[in-house]
Amino acid sequence: MAAASHDHDHAHDQDHAHHHKDTFITKYIFSIDHKMIAKQYLISGIIMGIIGVVMSILFRMQIAWPEQSFGIFKFLLGEKLAPGGVMRNDIYLALVTIHGTIMVFFVLTAGLSGTFSNLLIPLQIGARDMASGFMNMISYWLFFISSVVMLSSLFVESGPASAGWTIYPPLSALPQAIPGSGTGMTLWLVSMAIFIASSLMGSLNYVVTVINLRTKGMSMTRLPLTVWAFFITAVIGIVSFPVLLSAALLLIMDRSFGTSFFLSDIFISGEVLHYQGGSPVLFEHLFWFLGHPEVYIVLLPALGITSEIIATNSRKPIFGYRAMIASILAIAFLSTIVWGHHMFISGMNPFLGSVFTFTTLLIAIPSAVKAFNYITTLWKGNLQLNPAMLFSIGLVSTFISGGLTGIILGDSTLDINVHDTYFVVAHFHLVMGISALYGFFAGVYHWFPKMFGRMMNKNLGYIHFWVTAICAYGVFYPMHFIGMAGLPRRYYTNSNFPLFDDLADVNVLITTFAIIGAIFQLVFMWNFFTSIFYGKKAVQNPWRSNTLEWTAPVEHIHGNWPGELPTVHRWPYDYSKPGHDEDFVPQTTPMKEGEEELHHS
Amino acid sequence: MTSLLVIIVLVLLSVAIWQMTKIFDLTQVGNKKDNSQVATDNDNNIQGYLMFGFLAFLYIFTIFGLLKWGHLVLSNPASEHGSDYDNLMMISFAIIFFVQAITQALLHYFAYKYRGKQGNTALYFADNDKLEFIWTIIPVIVLAGLILYGLYTWTNIMFVDEDEDVMVVELYAKQFNWEARYSGADNVLGKANVRLIEGVNTMGVDMTDPNAQDDISTTELHLPKGKKILFKLRSQDVLHSAYMPHFRAQMNCVPGMVTQFAFKPIYTTDEMRQDEKMVEKVSTINKIRAKKTAELAAQGKPGLDPYTFDYLLLCNKICGASHYNMQMKIVVDTPQDFQNWLKGKGTIAKAVNDDKAAKAAQNAPVSVPAPAKKPDTTVVATAEATVVSK
16 A cells, blocks of 8 residues: 555654655646545536536526526527527436436535545544555546546537436437437446446445454444445445446447347337337336435435534534444345335336335335434534534435425325426435535535645535525425426426416526525635635644544645554544543543443433 | 626625625624634524524425415316325325424424533433334334325225226327327227338237227327226337326336226316316416416517316326427216217228228329319228228
């Protein structure tokens, strides 16, 4: 391990934190240091996030003010995609598709897991770096390439992939069906294949690191819940991402080499195609075998981050540490056997629908346990309401609001009439989109001092939170109603249905909230980028936290700690423990005579 | 105009942010020295109160939404199983609102109540098996109830007994419209495959299949009230989804396979139009449309037609650029009206034979151009005769 071998140099002289042999390229570009790679993921994630959010604003404007001409469409989409400033109908679908893809994979998977798993796993388990720094670097650069490929698909002649982020064939397989299924779809598949390779390398690295590189005394039951969450997330990724890769490969075969895995009996553009015997339902199974665990790949790291931040800022141990681990494990297991709830009305045997209803509603149990444990952690705490804490509380709030409607969508019967309506859009945006985004923001505010050695401005953080919180509910709460009014999602305009005319003003309200919410993300951007250079210099442990990362020096050095690796003597949640002077007891503090490790009432 | 508005909004927003930062700064006058960017007692106090305020916002917004948008939600289902569906929905929502009200209250109230203060000490409370047990077992019981009721309803809706008296109708989806095929007197749909699509036989019906001879195709879906309809769904090109929201019915149309869904309509279109809530909804919509018409008239554009209610079949699975306009009108008639309507429709077999005959006539050497219409009708008549004889 290269990073570890440099360690001795630094042991003598902390001031030379940056290795003298580092060139700009090895330090900032092809870095194998996990902290730098985390920052690379973070910045890339933020850039992809901006693109994804801008897209959502564009198509929300089209929904609210259908087929109107906007200067911003002319500016961003150009005359070809928005003739006379009016968005084309297939471009609307392209924007919806790429928004979904970017937000789910590039922002909330790579941006979130990539940033915080990389930053926190070595620092919180007391390791010098990832098990393989080189593979970690390759993982980032594959992610970078896949982002570039995905973005380049926006500029191809026939338009980017437009079959929805779920890319169900035959729509995604046949350029005759929608122009985006030509070169755009090819690039989408290539980009995702590269992305999956990147994600697998990252995940393998996380798993191996957590299993092998824990420092002395860091048993699995002394791991912070963040690391537990990242660890299990990586395991879910390793189990499920390869299935998407095989689905993508089979789809490529169908598209380019004339096989019939997913296609059969198709008559389009006046001719019968040769495909025979395949089934799109097979693709749906393969897709959702990843697609559903993907929800938890997105959500679990956010929940892990929240657990850590809520405990630290409540100055209280996280309530039910073991139950939290058990529920992460239960969620991870159940998440791989619930995919069919996306397919209740796909034409699969209704009996399977019954089975998936059963497993799906089971997942509510560990989720409920987590929510109650968060609330109990707040009870009788001494809450330090930092921006990170606000976002964590916000996460619990949206996790509950969004999760509860899951018992409607997870119920095969009730799914019949709300499937693919705006009710679904509202549900999953609250429970995984907004919640994971809150987890992301919470993590950035909390570990910014660890990443950049400076503090973010708290007042801007407060403004960012409150406006975002109001806008998030402002966007997604009314959306439940229009979904229950029967309005299908992915409609370019609803003006062909007088039936839906009374929903128009709700859609205007939603779009207004979306625009305000998006604009206020600029407050975060401003805060983030200026604080990197001009933020207040951070002290070593600004939040008075127990975990190991705060025992490392503020200045980044290869190998994380000068000298010996810290030794762990206790679990990470000894906050306000009776018998100690301070309201926090770092994991490195040895047990006192007769002190019990875990408090049991 | 819009860009000007956007600019004004942006400017106002930045002023608002600037003012808010100033307010936050001013509230910290006492702690000027503390510039650590870590929450102080003062911050905790303000943010704690804001948390409480946010709880109020959530409650008020929820109730406001229910009052303002509650009427938008589909009501009065037009199918027999619809009331079971709505019932289950009501029960689930009762549970959701109950849990939501309590958990959000606890979460935000605790955030307010236990806002930090220097000198306060948090309770060291790491575990309690009894509590954990309680909030594991409560969801287990509630969900067990929901699952059982849900599965009971699901089974009732989805499984159609072989001996049940149903009318078989095919819904045929293609980019970007729908066709329906009635199975005729034998109540059996003839075989079909997209490879047999030719000319007027747009659904690829196998004309050699005896069951296909009395099949009737239409572009409007009429259903008799009080008769259970078994829909067989097919797609010609990509995935579609047959969504009939008023009947609480939906099923995907999958190329290469036949899917099915069954329901019994219980209100005719006319009856639904007189439904109290529907009358109200339609009048609201017509007010909106009248307003829009006035706006359009001012611009010299043609206005919108007034709206009368009709059941609809919508496509609810992304299927291409014009996905947003793939619909078919559904009319629920009294059984008598339905039979009358269906009688007026010719069979597919007839249409195919007509078409063949017409083509044959066209290709035949043109001898007598003037009375061309007469042979046509004779051909039609013979074609009809052959169909009948079969």
